[in-house]
Amino acid sequence: MVRHLLVVATLCFATPLLAESPPASSPTSAPSTAKQSGATSSPAKSIGMFAYPKNNQSADQQLKDENECFASAKQQSGIDPHAPPPAAKTEEQKKAEQKAAADNAKQAKGGRVRGAARGAAGGAAVGAIADDEAGKGAGAGAVAGTMVGGAKQRKANKASKQQAAQATAQQQQQQEAQAKATYQQGIDTFKRPFSACMDARGYSIK
DSSP, X not given: OHHXXXXXXXXXXXXXXXXXXXXXXXXXXXXXXXOOGGGSOOXXXXXXXXXXXXXXXXXXXXXXXXXXXXXXXXXXXXXXXXXXXXXXXXXXXXHHHHHHHHHTSOOOOOHHHHHHHHHHHHHHHHHHHTTSOHHHHHHHHHHHHHHHHHHHHHHHHHHHHHHHHHHHHHHHHHHHHHHHHHHHHHHHHHXXXXXXXXXXXXXXXX
């Protein structure tokens, strides 16, 4: 009798425990990622153009057409508009080129010698007029002429260096402008076959 009661009690206590145990968890599937059709960039917009469907084409169809026309235009024109533009020179590079041009500028020479000769001749003439010894006048004039001639030479050389640096700076600007113009010309060339392809597929492209 006692053994029977123990068996009944064991079953009574075990049943609620089994009932409260959580059901076996089924593997939960990861949340599906929503398709973001707008996340893919438009090839037309990447080159500054806008395409408008004439025949109610869907967004997915338009993106497909743009990609195919983009690839076709790239093949026909030989131009990749997504390629980076030519890199411009840094300010350090520009200054280095300008300094090199200034250092290599043509420098005037012989100014001190010519100034000394002119000064000596002028000093001798002044000495003779002043009833002074012509030699002393010539010597004084030569010294003064050397100083004047040297100052003129330095001024001329400085101006030459500045002109060389300015000419190099102008050349750098012209090169940058030419590179930008060439790059833009390539983009414009690419747009023609791209526009023709999109137009043939029923889009208004601007």
